[in-house]
Amino acid sequence: MRASRLVALVLLLQNRGRMTARQLAEELEVSVRTVYRDVEALAAAGVPLYRDAGHAGGYRLVGGYRTRLTGLTVDEAQAAFLAALPGAAAELGLGEALATAQLKLRAALPAELREHAGRIQERFLLDAPGWYGEADRTPHLAAVAAAVWERRAVVLQYRRWRAPEEIERRVEPYGLVLKAGRWYLVATGPSGVRTYRVDQIVGLRELAEEFAVPAGFDLGTYWTGYLADFRARLHTGEALVRLTPEGARRLGVAPGGDGRTEARVPIESIDHAHGEFLRLGADVEVLEPAELRDRIAATVRTLAARYPG
Template sequence: MRAARLISTLLLLQNRGRMTAAQLAEELSVSVRTVYRDVEALSAAGIPLYGEAGHAGGYQLLDGYRTRLTGLTAEEAQAAFLAALPGPAAELGLGEVLATAQLKLRAALPPELRRHAGLVEERFHLDAPGWYGNADETPHLAAVAAAVWQRRAVRVRYRRWAAPTEVERRLEPYGLVLKAGHWYVVAGPGPRTYRVDQILELTALDEPFEPPPGFELAAHWRAHVSGFQARLHTGEAVVRLSPRGITRIREQLGHIVDPTSEGWTTARIPIESVDHAHGELLRLGTDVEVLEPPELRARIAETVRELSSRYS
């Protein structure tokens, strides 16, 4: 355990530069006293590590010192290659860069770990888009990624659902997110979220920016998704489902219903609106009966009558 922690300490200093004992302790989930002991052990082992006191002080490695990746376990090597699957990198214009990085990483690994890492490429493949639709055409993705990396603002012509459907915006791109096969850019002011495939035109601006203090992309995205789901399901419907309907409503709509018997089950499910639920529940055909709300039941009954008349 201590050997792994010493390697983690070394890699943290190598990748982040100067760090205080308190920062190292937080990253490694240990006490500051343990960090002091680990630093002494690294120095005794010949690692060119030194510390500086004071408010701006901390520990750092001697300039130019690098360690090889000899501390990787088989599982860590597999994870490194699994995290670098080529699809998203290619979309960002980094396919060749990723391939080169993987070659360098593979060359640094001992033979046994190299074999384990190769198994990931043989046995795992990431295909993010869903079955029922083609991948987004995102001609401006590389430009957005460059703006994110360089912290430069952009001006875009953007297509949205509400009128007016095309708008111009000056955006400060804070970060990119790949969700269910779609690329999103989180950008200020706001911040707000935009689908990259809906950007019709993009002009890079020579205007630097800084994200708001304390902004963290992952935390913001989690809050965004949680808020979106809360806003999405504002109503409720009562339905009866056949045994097959319980399976289909989970597969098609994501609603989990526990059967109460071997026959039909009555359940309450969240809905976005009567209009949206009307189309979604019709997909279940004869495996569902809507009981409430009355407006939704009436809408589906009317549709069934029209279909019956059309096909009779």
């Protein structure tokens, strides 16, 4: 623990220049006395630290003491800082490791790249979860991640929407995917490679058995195919609608020349389309299917009776 703190102290000075003992103590979450001891240890180890005397003084590294990463372009340095998701790292138990890694990367970058990376963090923030609803509870995420990393089989107790609602299954975990704030486990089991929502795992038992991922398997390729198949299964029907220019804009349909646009759009189900089209209000008129048109008409009549003019 102390060794990593000593490294962090040196990296802080590389990144920020002169810092007082109190500033260092606050950053490292230790006492000022501990900082004094750490500075003495670094000096004894040959790290060229210099202390400026006086009220505004502090510690700094003698000029030229810096490690550098070579071969990084400006875009690569920006991407390294932009790609990090602190929330996801924290869920996996890697929050502190991520912060230390970014600190090391920033310290090792040449000055011009360090400046660009700093701008990225100042101006962009990645917040993966959606707006509505509380974050999923994933008490077994760390154990799942460990099994993925160690390539060990596990027995899952899993809750699903169809009967039987709770199942127990031995799987070999290939990888984890974070999609729109929700974690998914990609694993192979009795039925082949499947995707499991981590928040629906109600129990997990790690086995001693190790496994090898098939040579041809690629997590990114699998996930792209899974999403395409999911969308194909999701939109099993279509509706013919007439849209105002605003309705066309909101549905992402190219507007017609006369101000009203007829278009066929994919729908998941009558129930789902009923709610989605009602959100567009007077900007959409459903022409087909008749069942959907009748459902919306009945809802509009009910609302008109409830809110008489």
